Amino acid sequence: MTLKRIAFVQELLKFMGLEGRLHLEWISSAEAQKYVDVVTKFTEKIRNMGPNPLRAINEMKKAG
Amino acid sequence: MDMVKAAKELLLQDRVDIFLGYHKLDGHQIPHGFTKARVADLDQLEISLNRYPLEKIACDLAQKDPTLKIGILARDCSQRALNLLYTWDQLNPENIETLTVNCCPSSLSTHGDCSYLKPKTTGEYKKAHGIDYNDSPKDFMAEHDSQDRLSRWMYEFQKCIKCYGCRNVCPVCFCKECSLEHPNLVEPGVLPAEVPIFHLIRATHMAGRCIDCGLCEDACPAHIPLRMLYREVNDAVSDIFGYVPGDHIEKSPFSIIGKTVELTPAPMDV
Numbered sequence: 395m396t397l398k399r400i401a402f403v404q405e406l407l408k409f410m411g412l413e414g415r416l417h418l419e420w421i422s423s424a425e426a427q428k429y430v431d432v433v434t435k436f437t438e439k440i441r442n443m444g445p446n447p448l449r450a451i452n453e454m455k456k457a458g
Numbered sequence: 459m460d461m462v463k464a465a466k467e468l469l470l471q472d473r474v475d476i477f478l479g480y481h482k483l484d485g486h487q488i489p490h491g492f493t494k495a496r497v498a499d500l501d502q503l504e505i506s507l508n509r510y511p512l513e514k515i516a517c518d519l520a521q522k523d524p525t526l527k528i529g530i531l532a533r534d535c536s537q538r539a540l541n542l543l544y545t546w547d548q549l550n551p552e553n554i555e556t557l558t559v560n561c562c563p564s565s566l567s568t569h570g571d572c573s574y575l576k577p578k579t580t581g582e583y584k585k586a587h588g589i590d591y592n593d594s595p596k597d598f599m600a601e602h603d604s605q606d607r608l609s610r611w612m613y614e615f616q617k618c619i620k621c622y623g624c625r626n627v628c629p630v631c632f633c634k635e636c637s638l639e640h641p642n643l644v645e646p647g648v649l650p651a652e653v654p655i656f657h658l659i660r661a662t663h664m665a666g667r668c669i670d671c672g673l674c675e676d677a678c679p680a681h682i683p684l685r686m687l688y689r690e691v692n693d694a695v696s697d698i699f700g701y702v703p704g705d706h707i708e709k710s711p712f713s714i715i716g717k718t719v720e721l722t723p724a725p726m727d728v
C-alpha cells in the first residue's frame with residue numbers, strides 16, 4: 395500500500411511540475427551502508443535541483 | 459414516466475418521507491425537500507440544467523435521523539456519488555430511492571438535463587498563462603514541460619480566495635473535521651493561501667473518492683480548473699489501484715491494507 399500511495403503522490407507532484415523530490419526505498423535495520431548511500435545520493439540530488447521553487451513563490455506573495 | 463407523478467407516488471405510498479428535488483424561488487432553481495403533507499407542491503418540481511449535490515443534503519438529513527427514507531432526483535453523477543456514499547457508510551442504500559433524469563444525451567435522446575453539458579470557455583489570458591478547462595490531463599502533460607506545468611498551476615492556485623466552496627459543494631466531502639481547516643496544515647485567516655498545499659491536500663483526499671461530477675469547478679469563483687486536476691487524480695488512482703470511485707459499491711483501496719503489490723519503487727534518477 396505504501397508503495398502505491400507513494401507512486402500516486404509522485405504522479406500528482408509530477409503533474410504539477412514538482413517531480414523528483416520524493417523518493418521511497420526499503421532499507422532494513424541491518425543495511426547501514428545502504429542507508430548511508432541512499433541518503434547521500436538523495437541529498438546530493440536535491441542539492442543539485444536547488445531550493446524548492448514554491449518557497450520563492452510563497453515568500454514573494456507574503457512580501458506583497 | 460412522468461417525474462412529478464412518480465415523485466408523488468413515492469410520497470403518497472410512504473416509500474419515502476421526503477423527496478429531494480428542485481423548485482423555483484425568486485427566479486432561481488434551488489434544492490427543495492417535498493413532503494407528503496404538501497404533496498401538491500411537486501407540481502412546481504423543476505428539472506433544468508441546474509444541479510446541486512442533493513446527495514449531500516441527504517447525508518445531512520440521514521445524520522439527523524438515520525431511519526428517514528429519502529427520495530432523490532438523480533443524475534448519472536448522483537448515482538456515482540450515492541454508490542460512493544454507500545461504500546463509506548454515509549448513507550444506507552435501503553433508505554434511498556432515486557428517480558433518474560435524463561442527463562447524458564445519447565443517440566436515442568439528444569436532450570440532456572445537466573449544466574455540465576454546457577461547454578466551458580477558457581479565455582485567452584488563461585490559455586496563455588493558466589490551464590484550459592477542456593484540456594485532458596494527458597494532453598496537458600504532453601504539451602508542457604515540468605517548469606511550465608508548475609508555473610501554470612501556481613498561476614491558477616494563487617487565485618484561490620479560500621472560500622471553501624469546492625469542499626462545501628462536493629458530494630463526497632463528508633468529513634466531520636476537515637483537514638483544510640486544520641490550523642497546522644492551512645493557516646487560518648490568511649490570504650492568499652499558501653500554495654499549493656491547500657489544493658494538494660484536497661487533491662490527495664479526492665483520490666479514491668472524486669466521482670467526477672464537476673460541481674467544484676462550477677462553484678469555484680476563482681475559475682480554478684479543479685475538475686481537470688481531480689481527473690488526473692482519478693487517472694492515477696485507476697492506473698495504480700485499478701479503482702474507479704462510484705463505479706460499483708466497492709470499498710476504496712485507500713481504506714484497506716493491501717497484501718501483494720506488483721509495483722517496484724521508482725528509481726532515483728539523478
Ligand code: SF4
Pocket residue numbers: 624627628629630631664667668669670671672673674675684685688
Ligand atoms: S468533481 Fe469536484 S465536487 Fe465532484 S466529486 Fe470530484 S471533487 Fe467533488
Ligand code: SF4
Pocket residue numbers: 625630631632633635636637638659660663664
Ligand atoms: S477536503 Fe478532505 S478532509 Fe475536507 S471534507 Fe474533503 S475529504 Fe474531508
Ligand code: SF4
Pocket residue numbers: 617618619620621622623624625677678679680681682
Ligand atoms: S472554490 Fe476555488 S476559490 Fe474557493 S476554496 Fe475552492 S479552489 Fe479556492
